[in-house]
Every structure is written in C-alpha cells, then in structure tokens.
Amino acid sequence: MVLELSTHTLVLKHPFTISRESHSTQDTLIVHLSMAGKTGYGETTSNPYYGHTLQSLLSEIKGIKDEIENYPFSKPEDFHQWLRGKNLSSFALCALDLAAHDLYGKLQNKPLYELWGTSVKSYPRTNYTIGIDTIENMVAKMKEKPWPIYKIKLGTKEDLDIVRELRKHSDAVFRIDANCAWTASQTIALAPALKELGVEFIEQPLKADDWEGMERIAHHSVLPVIADESCLVEEDVKRCALHFNGINIKLTKCGGLTPALRMIRAGRELGMKIMVGCMTESTVGISAIGQLLPQLDYVDMDGPLLITNDIARGIRICDDASIVFPQLGGSGIELLS
Incomplete structure (x- = not known):
C-alpha cells in the first residue's frame, strides 16, 4: 500500500457551541491508502476535549508509515487488529481503519453496506x-x-x-x-x-x-x-x-x-x-x-x-x-x- 496524508480546515457556517466549548473551524486529517489502482480515504478530526491535535495525529501515523506501506493488506479487520498493536490513539486508528474499509470495498467493487x-x-x-x-x-x-x-x-x-x-x-x-x-x-x-x-x-x-x-x-x-x-x-x-x-x-x-x-x-x-x-x-x-x-x-x-x-x-x-x-x-x- 501507499500511504499519504492531507490536512484541511473545515469552515463552519455558524460558530458551533456546546456546553463546554465553541469553535468556528474544524481541523481534519485525511488518510489516503492506495493499492492496485484504487485509493481509500479515511478521516479523523482534531479534538481539544480528548487531547488530539493535527500535529499529534500526523506524528502518530507518520511514525509507522513504513510499516503500514509494507503491510500485506487483504482485509480491513485484519489490518485493524495489526494496528491495535502499534499504540495508536483511537482517533488516528479511526482514520486508517476508514481508509482501509473504503479501499477494500473499492477493490471488491461493492459498497460496504452490501x-x-x-x-x-x-x-x-x-x-x-x-x-x-x-x-x-x-x-x-x-x-x-x-x-x-x-x-x-x-x-x-x-x-x-x-x-x-x-x-x-x-x-x-x-x-x-x-x-x-x-x-x-x-x-x-x-x-x-x-x-x-x-x-x-x-x-x-x-x-x-x-x-x-x-x-x-x-x-x-x-x-x-x-x-x-x-x-x-x-x-x-x-x-x-x-x-x-x-x-x-x-x-x-x-x-x-x-x-x-x-x-x-x-x-x-x-x-x-x-x-x-x-x-x-x-x-x-x-x-x-x-x-x-x-x-x-x-x-x-x-x-x-x-x-x-x-x-x-x-x-x-x-x-x-x-x-x-x-x-x-x-x-x-x-x-x-
């Protein structure tokens, strides 16, 4: 697999306020996993309440980039189990897992729900x-x-x-x-x-x-x-x-x-x-x-x-x-x- 990462700032239509915080933008990280001419995409957002920034999420995933690219990918569930041993936060793990599922379904040419x-x-x-x-x-x-x-x-x-x-x-x-x-x-x-x-x-x-x-x-x-x-x-x-x-x-x-x-x-x-x-x-x-x-x-x-x-x-x-x-x-x- 080939791993790429991209970061984006999503702009909210209105300031978004809940009981503990307020913000007008949302930083997000996109994982790209490519194989056999197909690319799967996954996402995770920064979140101050849970202590995750774009920099921390990037650092986590970049730290195992070579291992990910050398992983013999076949099924997203097996990939997720392997990733669990890499001491990743749930937020970083989510982006990789979502990308793996998207990639797997594209390789099978079927939507995940099917x-x-x-x-x-x-x-x-x-x-x-x-x-x-x-x-x-x-x-x-x-x-x-x-x-x-x-x-x-x-x-x-x-x-x-x-x-x-x-x-x-x-x-x-x-x-x-x-x-x-x-x-x-x-x-x-x-x-x-x-x-x-x-x-x-x-x-x-x-x-x-x-x-x-x-x-x-x-x-x-x-x-x-x-x-x-x-x-x-x-x-x-x-x-x-x-x-x-x-x-x-x-x-x-x-x-x-x-x-x-x-x-x-x-x-x-x-x-x-x-x-x-x-x-x-x-x-x-x-x-x-x-x-x-x-x-x-x-x-x-x-x-x-x-x-x-x-x-x-x-x-x-x-x-x-x-x-x-x-x-x-x-x-x-x-x-x-």
Whole structure:
C-alpha cells in the first residue's frame, strides 16, 4: 500500500457551541491508502476535549508509515487488529481503519453496506444540529434549515425556554444533547416538560463517569437517555446497558468501523437503541457513517451540512434528509482537488 496524508480546515457556517466549548473551524486529517489502482480515504478530526491535535495525529501515523506501506493488506479487520498493536490513539486508528474499509470495498467493487449483507431500502434520517446561541439566533438557524429532526444543544440557564421557543416555529422531532452539563435532579425535573414539547430522547445529560446519577435517571426519567461521552469504546457498551436506553457510537472515539460494527452487535444483544454520531467531519467521514445506516435506529451525520467548504464527494444528504448513495465501492469517497 501507499500511504499519504492531507490536512484541511473545515469552515463552519455558524460558530458551533456546546456546553463546554465553541469553535468556528474544524481541523481534519485525511488518510489516503492506495493499492492496485484504487485509493481509500479515511478521516479523523482534531479534538481539544480528548487531547488530539493535527500535529499529534500526523506524528502518530507518520511514525509507522513504513510499516503500514509494507503491510500485506487483504482485509480491513485484519489490518485493524495489526494496528491495535502499534499504540495508536483511537482517533488516528479511526482514520486508517476508514481508509482501509473504503479501499477494500473499492477493490471488491461493492459498497460496504452490501459487503456487510445489509440493504439501504430503509434507513434512519439524520438530525440537524442547532448549537447553543441566543434564543433568537437558535430560532434563526432552525428557520434557515427546515429539517424533519433537530438535535438541540443545551447546557444553559435558559434550556427549557430555548426548547419552548423553538417548538413555536417547528413541528419537527427534537432531540436534546446536554453534553454532560446537567445534574441527575435537573434531568429528571426537565424530562416531563421536554417530553410534552415533543423531545424524543436526551443525550448524555451527566458527566461521563457519573454512574450513580445515571442510575437515578434510569429509574426516574420519563424520556429515554442515550450515552455518548460515557460510551467511547467496546468495553463501555455493557456498562452503559445498565444505565442508558441506547448508545451513540462515534467512529473517532472507538477507533473506526471495525470496532463500531462490534459495538452495534453488542448493543443489540443487550436490547439497546443504536445511534452513530459525527464530530463535524467532511463527507469523507460521513460517507463511512452512511454505510452503517441500515443497522441503526438513529443517526447524527450532519457534518457536511454544517460546513462551507466540503472536501469530498460521496454520500449526499438531500433537502428532505434522504440519502443518495454513491455508485463507487467501499464508502464511495472521491476527494475533491
């Protein structure tokens, strides 16, 4: 294989604010893996919360470049297992794993969802995320992008007022993501009003390690609760099943499609709802997520809708939230020049 790396700065249409941070751009790293005239692409984003910069991610992958190029690639799962022995972060591992899957599918001339034995005749629609802002600006963002499902970021002193005002302007499904900003008491107290306002579920209301608080919520919340920051890797799924109704899998956090597929199976066996979310990736990362759609209950893959300078073609999200799947094999990614 031939390994190449490219870095990009994605520009957001609006400053993106959640309970713990705010940013107007997103740095991203693209891995290119080429073999037999085909190139697969994978993506990982920088993330201050988890301590990953473009420089650190580049350093990790460049450190084993020669080994990767000499690896006898045949299947992405075997490649992932080999990479696990190289002491890579999950973010770096994700980009390599996504590129390997895209390459493998292109070599087989079949999309990944077909290789996995699934069909895209039916799939969940992505939500569109409204970041924290003034209530007026959050309403304006929603009006700017009419959509059937909104994820609303909360973690302010005006959380209920925000949802009440947004509800006046849309009959869409609402999902709430507090990004660890609430307490158990707040969550339990807010849930009945949020349910009346048409909220479908609450995502990660408490700090990731507040298992005692999540147990209280599990017994008393009138709304389902989905784990995000509490469910990073495969080992977290079983514990989350005792405290949450579902899990939100992030490819960057778990290390790519290979472990994500195992997490989906494990979650299903435990009776959990399954969601896959994004980290404001370009169409490179989102096209990988799209291959999982037939296996999911919910999805947050709105990254390309939030940026002004997408860098690839692949999965295309239409104005009605339906998906146009690419004709290429793998994840169907073509990098724009």
